[in-house]
Amino acid sequence: MITIAKKTPEVDVSKHILVPKHIKLNDKEKxxxxxxxxxxxxxxxxxFIDDPAVANLELTTDDVILVxxxxxxxxxxxxxxxxVK
Amino acid sequence: xxxxYKEYQDKISGxxxxxxxxxxxxxxxKSQLKEILxxxxxxYEVSKIEAGESVGLVSAQSVGEPGTQMTLNTFHxxxxxxxxxxxxxxxxxxxxxxxxxxSTPMMEIYLKxxxxxxxxxxxxxxSIKQTEFRDFIREISLEITEGILEVTIDLDKLxxxxxxxVKLMKILEKALKGFTLKQxxxxxxxxxxxxxxxxxxxxxxxxxxxxxxxxxIKGILQVLPVKREEEFIIMTAGSNLKEIFKLDYVDTDRTLxxxxxxxxxxxxxxxxxxxxxxxxxKVIENQxxxxxxxxxxxxxxxxxFTGKVxxxxxxxxxxxxxxxxxxxxxxxxxxxxxxxxxxxETDPLSSVVENVMINQMIPVGTGLPKxxxxxxxxxxxxxx
Numbered sequence: 001m002i003t004i005a006k007k008t009p010e011v012d013v014s015k016h017i018l019v020p021k022h023i024k025l026n027d028k029e030k031x032x033x034x035x036x037x038x039x040x041x042x043x044x045x046x047x048f049i050d051d052p053a054v055a056n057l058e059l060t061t062d063d064v065i066l067v068x069x070x071x072x073x074x075x076x077x078x079x080x081x082x083x084v085k
Numbered sequence: 086x087x088x089x090y091k092e093y094q095d096k097i098s099g100x101x102x103x104x105x106x107x108x109x110x111x112x113x114x115k116s117q118l119k120e121i122l123x124x125x126x127x128x129y130e131v132s133k134i135e136a137g138e139s140v141g142l143v144s145a146q147s148v149g150e151p152g153t154q155m156t157l158n159t160f161h162x163x164x165x166x167x168x169x170x171x172x173x174x175x176x177x178x179x180x181x182x183x184x185x186x187x188s189t190p191m192m193e194i195y196l197k198x199x200x201x202x203x204x205x206x207x208x209x210x211x212s213i214k215q216t217e218f219r220d221f222i223r224e225i226s227l228e229i230t231e232g233i234l235e236v237t238i239d240l241d242k243l244x245x246x247x248x249x250x251v252k253l254m255k256i257l258e259k260a261l262k263g264f265t266l267k268q269x270x271x272x273x274x275x276x277x278x279x280x281x282x283x284x285x286x287x288x289x290x291x292x293x294x295x296x297x298x299x300x301x302i303k304g305i306l307q308v309l310p311v312k313r314e315e316e317f318i319i320m321t322a323g324s325n326l327k328e329i330f331k332l333d334y335v336d337t338d339r340t341l342x343x344x345x346x347x348x349x350x351x352x353x354x355x356x357x358x359x360x361x362x363x364x365x366x367k368v369i370e371n372q373x374x375x376x377x378x379x380x381x382x383x384x385x386x387x388x389x390f391t392g393k394v395x396x397x398x399x400x401x402x403x404x405x406x407x408x409x410x411x412x413x414x415x416x417x418x419x420x421x422x423x424x425x426x427x428x429x430e431t432d433p434l435s436s437v438v439e440n441v442m443i444n445q446m447i448p449v450g451t452g453l454p455k456x457x458x459x460x461x462x463x464x465x466x467x468x469x
Binding site: 069 | 098099100101102103330331337338339341348350351352353354355356359360378379382386389390391392393
């Protein structure tokens with residue numbers, strides 16, 4: 001007998017095949033990233049603070065998220081996004 | 086050996102490195118490996134795109150040309166199922182324009198544990214599908230003289246979706262306010278409340294009851310269980326990722342939809358970026374065309390830059406350009422120029438299009454580097 005049983009808690013999306021690993025950078029890593037590419041924080045691509053993929057991270061705006069993307073051409077590549085509201 | 090591999094981690098990308106590891110013969114010396122890695126590292130460095138290369142332009146050409154060869158057929162019947170699938174150019178346009186409502190949303194629902202092996206697969210599929218009251222109606226008759234609407238229900242069908250009659254009556258009562266309902270075996274008799282019998286109200290009710298939502302998941306219009314490599318999955322026409330994820334027999338790690346905006350909302354911007362790449366590449370591959378995936382990755386990166394999915398349209402990516410002239414050169418030039426004039430916008434002329442327009446060197450390739458003179462230092466020396 002199949003009844004549509006509903007899960008109460010929100011689904012953990014971090015394990016989904018489309019979702020790469022999201023890691024929060026600490027201040028030191030953040031500074032060295034900006035230094036390495038000689039950019040300002042505003043020039044980084046953005047991610048919204050309420051993005052489902054970063055829901056389990058404690059964030060404030062202007063944090064930098066490191067995304068470990070599985071890339072078809074380069075194995076695992078690093079990508080960075082700035083947290084915005 | 087491992088230490089040597091580690092040394093080259095920064096010079097050679099991870100995938101290449103593991104490819105080399107696999108391809109190496111059983112016996113080799115350290116110096117041989119070093120030679121190989123050096124050569125690969127050199128080739129890798131050469132193959133990298135150079136600063137100032139106009140990658141966007143190359144991407145546009147590389148996607149645009151095969152686009153001319155794609156089918157214009159919107160509909161195509163995909164094999165076994167009676168599904169309509171948008172393929173070819175219309176699908177590409179749909180994705181890249183960032184349309185919020187796509188023409189044929191579809192899902193691939195993966196199942197967990199025993200259900201993936203086919204347990205209750207038909208029942209699950211049936212229970213997911215959105216059903217309306219019309220699916221259970223066998224006959225409707227409107228008796229004007231008595232002022233009643235008589236609906237005959239297909240009880241077998243009710244059983245198949247595992248729905249109790251009492252529950253169905255409750256749903257109907259909720260949806261039909263201002264009417265009294267009475268059940269008589271497989272018949273439902275609907276009457277207007279109050280003494281006055283309004284025929285027109287009954288007529289309205291007759292149409293209304295057909296589209297009352299009864300069970301299943303809203304948006305899932307058709308279901309089809311398919312066997313794919315030892316595993317049963319459910320393909321659906323229509324998409325509702327949020328509700329499907331709430332079901333406890335669904336494998337939430339692999340279930341997919343082709344609706345990019347839904348993915349953005351449920352799985353986040355990075356997933357949406359990957360979904361754009363996958364969807365565009367799927368279409369191009371389907372058409373037997375060959376476009377390097379890097380071009381699609383570039384487009385997808387641009388679309389997902391701001392954390393939202395933006396289409397390559399005058400409302401999306403182009404609207405966010407900082408240069409007035411660049412925006413004006415795309416579409417609706419008069420609107421952009423007038424608006425810019427009204428608020429006194431300045432154009433730094435820092436990109437390509439605007440410099441083409443005013444016949445200046447464009448910052449691409451050898452036009453990119455600028456001369457920097459340290460004037461102050463010279464003056465200092467003179468003073469001495």
